[in-house]
Amino acid sequence: MSSITNHLPTAELQALDAAHHMHPFTANGGLAQKGARVITSGNGVMLTDSEGAQILDAMAGLWCVNIGYGREELADVAARQMRELPFYNTFFQTTHTPVIALAAKLAELAPGDLNNVFFAGSGSEANDTNIRMVRHYWAMQGKPQKSVIISRKNAYHGSTVGSGSLGGMSGMHAQGGLPIPDIHHINQPNWWSEGGEMSPEDFGRARAQELEQAILDLGEDRVAAFIAEPVQGAGGVIVAPDSYWPEIQRICDKYEILLIADEVICGFGRTGEWFGSQTLNIRPDVMTIAKGLSSGYAPIGGSIVSDEIASVIAQDEFNHGYTYSGHPVASAVALENLRILEEEDIVGHVRNIAAPYLQEKWQALTEHPLVGEAKMVGLMGSIALTPDKSARVPFKAEAGTVGYICRERCFANNLIMRHVGDRMIVSPPLVIQPDEIDLLIERAWKSLDECHSELRKEGLV
Numbered sequence: 001m002s003s004i005t006n007h008l009p010t011a012e013l014q015a016l017d018a019a020h021h022m023h024p025f026t027a028n029g030g031l032a033q034k035g036a037r038v039i040t041s042g043n044g045v046m047l048t049d050s051e052g053a054q055i056l057d058a059m060a061g062l063w064c065v066n067i068g069y070g071r072e073e074l075a076d077v078a079a080r081q082m083r084e085l086p087f088y089n090t091f092f093q094t095t096h097t098p099v100i101a102l103a104a105k106l107a108e109l110a111p112g113d114l115n116n117v118f119f120a121g122s123g124s125e126a127n128d129t130n131i132r133m134v135r136h137y138w139a140m141q142g143k144p145q146k147s148v149i150i151s152r153k154n155a156y157h158g159s160t161v162g163s164g165s166l167g168g169m170s171g172m173h174a175q176g177g178l179p180i181p182d183i184h185h186i187n188q189p190n191w192w193s194e195g196g197e198m199s200p201e202d203f204g205r206a207r208a209q210e211l212e213q214a215i216l217d218l219g220e221d222r223v224a225a226f227i228a229e230p231v232q233g234a235g236g237v238i239v240a241p242d243s244y245w246p247e248i249q250r251i252c253d254k255y256e257i258l259l260i261a262d263e264v265i266c267g268f269g270r271t272g273e274w275f276g277s278q279t280l281n282i283r284p285d286v287m288t289i290a291k292g293l294s295s296g297y298a299p300i301g302g303s304i305v306s307d308e309i310a311s312v313i314a315q316d317e318f319n320h321g322y323t324y325s326g327h328p329v330a331s332a333v334a335l336e337n338l339r340i341l342e343e344e345d346i347v348g349h350v351r352n353i354a355a356p357y358l359q360e361k362w363q364a365l366t367e368h369p370l371v372g373e374a375k376m377v378g379l380m381g382s383i384a385l386t387p388d389k390s391a392r393v394p395f396k397a398e399a400g401t402v403g404y405i406c407r408e409r410c411f412a413n414n415l416i417m418r419h420v421g422d423r424m425i426v427s428p429p430l431v432i433q434p435d436e437i438d439l440l441i442e443r444a445w446k447s448l449d450e451c452h453s454e455l456r457k458e459g460l461v
């Protein structure tokens with residue numbers, strides 16, 4: 001297909017795209033008029049579009065291309081595996097070498113007794129697995145009433161009916177009849193927007209204690225699990241105050257509530273450790289993985305679960321699975337990706353070089369008149385745009401208007417930064433080098449300046 005379309009001029013590609021392709025999370029009518037940017041190739045942290053522009057991808061695709069674009073080794077492994085065994089399932093008493101090796105490698109990398117992997121094709125599917133698995137785990141122990149899963153407002157856990165229900169995105173719940181029953185949402189630890197007069201530490205503790213209150217309100221015998229991203233990603237890279245996670249861990253332990261850490265973004269080096277749970281010192285019973293597992297080179301996700309859960313689930317048939325659970329090609333690609341992450345010490349590069357370098361420059365963005373707080377954990381960061389830093393107030397325009405203007409300026413300046421409301425977020429490939437970070441920051445400053453002049457013209461600052 002690409003050989004058919006590659007030679008077409010951009011306008012024709014855009015017209016075909018507009019005519020036949022429904023983009024996710026997009027107002028397709030508006031995009032059709034404007035035309036989608038056609039991305040043709042990638043190398044390292046840079047993308048090339050059909051007009052030849054060189055774009056710095058400060059989002060690593062969708063937070064996933066951890067080892068950067070253009071690694072031939074993954075292509076070679078995929079081709080080899082496709083020739084040898086393109087597909088076989090693991091449902092009916094069979095297995096294959098890529099999935100065996102990948103499961104064993106993940107057990108080695110994951111903390112504690114998280115030694116058991118149930119594979120899926122994506123993060124959404126893995127979280128659907130988690131819903132069924134933790135409920136089934138309690139049912140197997142004679143406690144079927146323990147079925148409520150507590151999550152957080154503004155969390156993102158995927159787009160399927162189950163995972164979209166776990167997530168706390170009001171815009172998603174407004175469409176298609178979500179959430180499913182027995183999902184309960186508490187408030188998020190977003191101090192900048194919701195902390196009011198409280199200190200970040202008091203606020204973090206108070207928000208964590210909402211979990212305890214919810215457990216008491218719902219009844220301890222009704223609650224199966226709490227799910228959260230170590231750092232909320234799609235919600236706007238919301239970094240909880242330091243007081244938050246120790247309190248959450250205490251509450252989960254006290255009431256024997258399973259803790260599910262959704263590591264889909266935080267996993268595989270993003271936070272400077274293999275998993276965000278290690279950076280934030282939490283002890284999950286289940287971790288959701290996807291994205292960085294294969295650096296996005298192949299669709300694969302999964303749930304890594306504790307020995308305790310796995311041993312209970314193993315007592316009976318768990319009536320659950322996906323055709324592509326442990327897909328041989330995706331597994332082989334993921335394994336090669338993990339080899340590269342490990343052998344090139346990319347996690348160490350994040351922790352010792354890239355993250356400290358970016359964090360310093362990121363923090364300096366708060367000197368820009370539009371930037372309130374700047375947050376960063378490892379290589380995931382956000383800045384809050386505001387007309388008044390000290391009052392932490394939003395703009396007079398509808399939330400997201402200014403973020404969108406800023407994102408458009410970045411896009412025009414060949415920098416991919418995303419906006420969530422009026423927060424700008426970054427999550428670059430983990431292999432980013434200091435000179436590329438300089439370029440990222442240079443383009444970000446320029447875009448912020450241009451955004452600022454536009455806001456002045458429109459009377460928004």
Ligand code: PMP
Binds near residue numbers: 124265301
């Ligand atoms: N969990 C988190 C924390 C995510 O960020 C995402 C995707 N952005 C998902 C789950 C869903 O993963 P997928 O898109 O692969 O289904």
